[in-house]
Every structure is written in C-alpha cells, then in structure tokens.
Amino acid sequence: xxGVIQSPRHEVTEMGQEVTLRCKPIxxxxxxxxxxxxxxxxxxxxxxxNNNVPIDDSGMPxxxxxxxMPNASFSTLKIQPSxxxxxxxxxxxxxxxxxxxPQHFGDGTRLSIL
Amino acid sequence: xxxxxxxxxxxxxxxxxxSSLNCSYTVxxxxxxxxxxxxxxxxxxxxFTLYSAGEEKEKERLKAxxxxxxxxxxxxxxxxxxxxxxxxxxxxxxxxxxxxxxxRLTVKP
Numbered sequence: 001x002x003g004v005i006q007s008p009r010h011e012v013t014e015m016g017q018e019v020t021l022r023c024k025p026i027x028x029x030x031x032x033x034x035x036x037x038x039x040x041x042x043x044x045x046x047x048x049x050n051n052n053v054p055i056d057d058s059g060m061p062x063x064x065x066x067x068x069m070p071n072a073s074f075s076t077l078k079i080q081p082s083x084x085x086x087x088x089x090x091x092x093x094x095x096x097x098x099x100x101x102p103q104h105f106g107d108g109t110r111l112s113i114l
Numbered sequence: 115x116x117x118x119x120x121x122x123x124x125x126x127x128x129x130x131x132x133s134s135l136n137c138s139y140t141v142x143x144x145x146x147x148x149x150x151x152x153x154x155x156x157x158x159x160x161x162f163t164l165y166s167a168g169e170e171k172e173k174e175r176l177k178a179x180x181x182x183x184x185x186x187x188x189x190x191x192x193x194x195x196x197x198x199x200x201x202x203x204x205x206x207x208x209x210x211x212x213x214x215x216x217x218r219l220t221v222k223p
Contacts, residue, residue, distance in 0.1 A: 093157070102160035102163055
C-alpha cells in the first residue's frame with residue numbers, strides 16, 4: 001500500500017523565493033496534517049484539515065505560510081516569501097480522524113533557505 | 115501551560131539491557147497518548163495509542179503503559195535495530211496534538 005507521499009524530498013532555495021511543498025495522503029484518509037520539525041522546537045503542528053476543510057491553522061507561524069487542500073488526494077503548503085529561519089523538515093501526515101486515530105507520516109521535505 | 119516532557123533525552127543500552135522511556139504530560143482533558151518511532155531521514159512511524167489510565171499495549175519487545183500523569187515505553191531485551199528516536203504525542207481537549215522532544219535510543223551490539 002502506498003503511504004503518504006511528499007515532494008520534493010529536498011529543496012534548497014534563496015531567501016525571498018516562493019516555496020511549495022506537496023503531499024498526497026493515503027487513499028481513504030479524511031484528515032491531513034502539516035508539521036514542521038527542527039532541532040530547537042521539535043515537531044510542531046502547523047495546520048490540519050478534515051474532509052478537505054482547514055480546521056485549525058493556529059500553528060501556522062506567519063501570514064507568509066499558507067496551506068490548501070483542493071481535493072481529498074492533494075495538499076500544498078506554501079511559503080512566500082521564504083526566510084532562512086523557515087529551514088526545517090516539513091512533514092505531512094494523514095489519518096482517519098481528528099487526532100484520536102494514529103497519523104501516518106510521509107518521509108518529509110528537507111527545506112533549506114539560503 | 116500544556117506540556118509534554120520526555121526523558122531521558124538520550125539513552126545508550128547494551129543489546130539485551132532492558133529499560134524504560136518516560137513521557138510526562140500536563141494537559142487538560144487527555145483524549146489519547148501516542149507513541150511513535152522515528153528513524154533518521156524518515157517520518158515518525160506509529161507504535162501505540164493509549165486512551166485511559168491503566169491501559170497497556172504491547173508489540174514485540176515494546177510495551178507502553180499509561181497513568182494519569184505519564185506514560186512509559188518499556189523495552190525488553192532490546193536489539194540494535196531498536197535504535198531510533200521515540201516520540202510521544204498527546205491529543206487533548208482543544209484538539210491540539212502536542213509532541214514531546216523525543217528520546218534518542220542507541221542499542222549497542
């Protein structure tokens with residue numbers, strides 16, 4: 001069975017550029033989560049969707065961050081403009097409930113902003 | 115303030131040397147506590163969910179337990195392939211999912 005698929009796996013770009021991270025959740029899962037992981041702050045929940053609708057985006061750090069889920073099989077996390085402090089590993093996870101159920105994680109996108 | 119604290123930060127064991135990892139939490143209205151394993155360069159992999167004090171779950175050499183204030187992940191006779199970072203996460207009343215910083219486990223042959 002295909003797991004959560006994220007692309008790209010690695011992204012290196014210059015400060016000020018727009019960055020788009022992509023996620024394909026597991027088929028049949030109705031919840032999708034975006035996380036950011038850094039050494040300093042660990043794993044932080046940024047936003048989550050249920051049935052393609054954003055439920056809570058209180059973890060999104062700034063207005064430079066935005067996320068969309070146009071359909072059940074695709075989501076994007078966009079940073080515009082990017083800054084060096086956005087460098088981190090970004091994970092997408094999917095599940096069948098709003099946190100009560102285990103989440104299945106992708107292997108992440110390692111983002112470096114120069 | 116809602117907090118999830120894991121200890122120790124790092125643990126080095128000899129193969130076969132059993133030990134326990136701790137996850138203590140101060141959140142209102144626990145709705146579920148999750149244990150995950152994370153290997154370098156990979157996303158967290160789900161291990162267990164615990165919902166109420168007294169509950170226990172087992173999988174191979176791992177056993178997770180839950181009290182009202184903390185959870186333990188017991189590792190019995192670990193093998194080198196058990197080396198990973200173990201994360202606990204708490205889902206609580208305001209629908210927040212909060213992760214601990216993790217325990218980095220190394221099992222030497």
